[in-house]
Amino acid sequence: MNFSIRPMKQNNLIEALAAGPLCGDGAMGTLLMARGMAGGSCGMAWNIDQPEDVIAIHRAYREAGSRLITTNSFGGSRFILALHGRAADVRDLNIAAAKVARTAAGDDAWVLGDVGPCGDFLEPVGDLTEDEVRDAFRDQIEGLIAGGADAILVETMSDPGEMILGIEAAHACDPNIPVIATYAFQKTADGGFRTMMGSTVADAIGKAVDAGAAVVGANCGSSLDLDDYVTLCKEIVVAGGPAHVIIQPNAGAPQQVGGQTVYLATPAQMADTARRLLDAGARIIGGCCGTTPEHLAAIAKAVAM
Ligand SMILES: [Zn+2]
Numbered sequence: 001m002n003f004s005i006r007p008m009k010q011n012n013l014i015e016a017l018a019a020g021p022l023c024g025d026g027a028m029g030t031l032l033m034a035r036g037m038a039g040g041s042c043g044m045a046w047n048i049d050q051p052e053d054v055i056a057i058h059r060a061y062r063e064a065g066s067r068l069i070t071t072n073s074f075g076g077s078r079f080i081l082a083l084h085g086r087a088a089d090v091r092d093l094n095i096a097a098a099k100v101a102r103t104a105a106g107d108d109a110w111v112l113g114d115v116g117p118c119g120d121f122l123e124p125v126g127d128l129t130e131d132e133v134r135d136a137f138r139d140q141i142e143g144l145i146a147g148g149a150d151a152i153l154v155e156t157m158s159d160p161g162e163m164i165l166g167i168e169a170a171h172a173c174d175p176n177i178p179v180i181a182t183y184a185f186q187k188t189a190d191g192g193f194r195t196m197m198g199s200t201v202a203d204a205i206g207k208a209v210d211a212g213a214a215v216v217g218a219n220c221g222s223s224l225d226l227d228d229y230v231t232l233c234k235e236i237v238v239a240g241g242p243a244h245v246i247i248q249p250n251a252g253a254p255q256q257v258g259g260q261t262v263y264l265a266t267p268a269q270m271a272d273t274a275r276r277l278l279d280a281g282a283r284i285i286g287g288c289c290g291t292t293p294e295h296l297a298a299i300a301k302a303v304a305m
Helices: 013-019 029-034 043-049 051-064 078-082 087-105 130-146 160-173 201-210 226-240 267-279 293-304
Strands: 068-070 110-115 151-157 179-183 185-187 193-195 215-219 244-248 255-257 260-262
Touching: 029 043, 029 051, 043 051, 043 087, 051 068, 051 087, 051 293, 068 087, 078 087, 078 130, 087 110, 087 130, 110 130, 130 151, 130 160, 151 160, 160 179, 160 201, 179 201, 179 244, 193 201, 193 226, 201 215, 201 226, 215 226, 226 244, 226 267, 267 293
Parallel strands: 068 110, 110 151, 151 179, 179 215, 215 244
Antiparallel strands: 185 193, 255 260
């Protein structure tokens, strides 16, 4: 028997989710820019060049109550890193991303190794082959796991085909690692939801579950308001079957103010939405664009109640 004096996180994220809901974290890019990162530059390089800034952002979320700390590796595939001349550094940058997140997460939070879209379309719409994309995801995820990620988050996907390759790549690296799969949905004229590639909730979520995702859901999405996320959550709960559901909304629908895109939902509005998402069956609630540690503190309180 192994009795621990300090409260430790349960090693298995999925067992922990069965016991109760967990709070995710919020936006990374805007907080890096607030610390001086130039728009369009390589945010992942900060994991090596300025790790103390990335750790400070992770710590702010951890202190706000986030139990899931998402690595700074959204653009961490060779395709995106190539745009910054860093394709050769896939492994090192992803290892560093997981290590800095691990430093901030401590013993009682999980590190989610973040994987974003590869940035181009698969054949026949685009030029990328399935093998190329699977290989690229695998390189990235190997680094994230080597750096200490507890689970892999494949996020902001529009193409279920690309999502499936991400999930398969994670399980090729470690057959037992939990995979969290989230799509960006947008609202259709008839009030339904589809990805940018036209996939319905049932199709996109069903394919992620079939590919082995343990947690499925939505993040980001263009122009969804907070009520939309609650409606979307109900659809995802039905489509997800036995899988747990995660919703990481933007801080409200984006608004254009003085030529800038801004997100204006208050922490109190996000907390109210979090309570409604829990009632609708969500098990992980965090934030996407425009969310800050202040929003996450409010969400964490709502999730803990
Ligand atoms: Zn977003």
